[in-house]
Amino acid sequence: MPRMSSGAAVRVTRGQRLGEFVEAVIAPAARRRGLAATTLIRDWPLVVGERLALRCQPVRVSFAPGRQSGGTLVLHAAASAALDLQFSERQVVERVNAHYGYAAVARLRIVQAPPLRPPPPRRRRPARPDDAELARLSEATAEITDPVLAAALLRLGCAIAVADRTGASGTGTREAGR
Template structure:
């Protein structure tokens, strides 16, 4: 069998390799052909969109197509965006263009256009936009937790004691109007 190096090379007849194959190797050609049909010379732009533009902009946008005009320097990147988020994305286009060009390694994108759509995209399920993650509430201070335990200390019923402790925690952590 040898050192196993022969299992990682495709045969000249185009047959599949033996043993385990990385999933990226199996899908690489299909992803590249799908990307090239939309004008994406670098598929990393499609597959790693949140890493390229950042989580905040990736939640609001989806890359649709890269168009190349004759005689013009730089391509046009078309992004899908909800109409409610379009003004905010419009203000960040220079930053977005710089990040995309950093992915290409040169000034490949000269212009970015926005295509506004409904939250579900052109057809149901094709381009869903993610909601912003909900930040967990900050943990209460130890003195507040201690006061909440003291408030429910004399109560025998477990459910009532937990409700009283939760009420005390909520009351002590609320924002006070001045």
């Protein structure tokens, strides 16, 4: 069973979703950085909106000694987002405090550093027509002498066949062309 640096064990079962134990995994690291409520990291796009969340990220909250409110939220932001964050500081502070449920943050400190980007979404492999449809399309393009044109028409025919099969038609019905 994997153990975290704090000694707490994380047990993963087969049918369990990742979101069910993310909090336990990131909590110790977030506490070391001053983010006691790790939900701020997880819900950052919901707190500040997708547009700002892609351009900045929370790093830590620092408080005066002995206090747990009126702190400074340190954000890493792209250079292009720093000015936008300065102008919308009041709204960001209000949204963060609404997320925490009390006046935890009084001001922002913006550090111009590139925020970590989430990995790009994986592209799906394009669907292929079945073997019979592919054979029919290959036969239909066999008489074309230009190989580039034949390949382009074969790709077009495959795309149309897949779109017809999945119901993802573009501009209208294709029945008139058959």
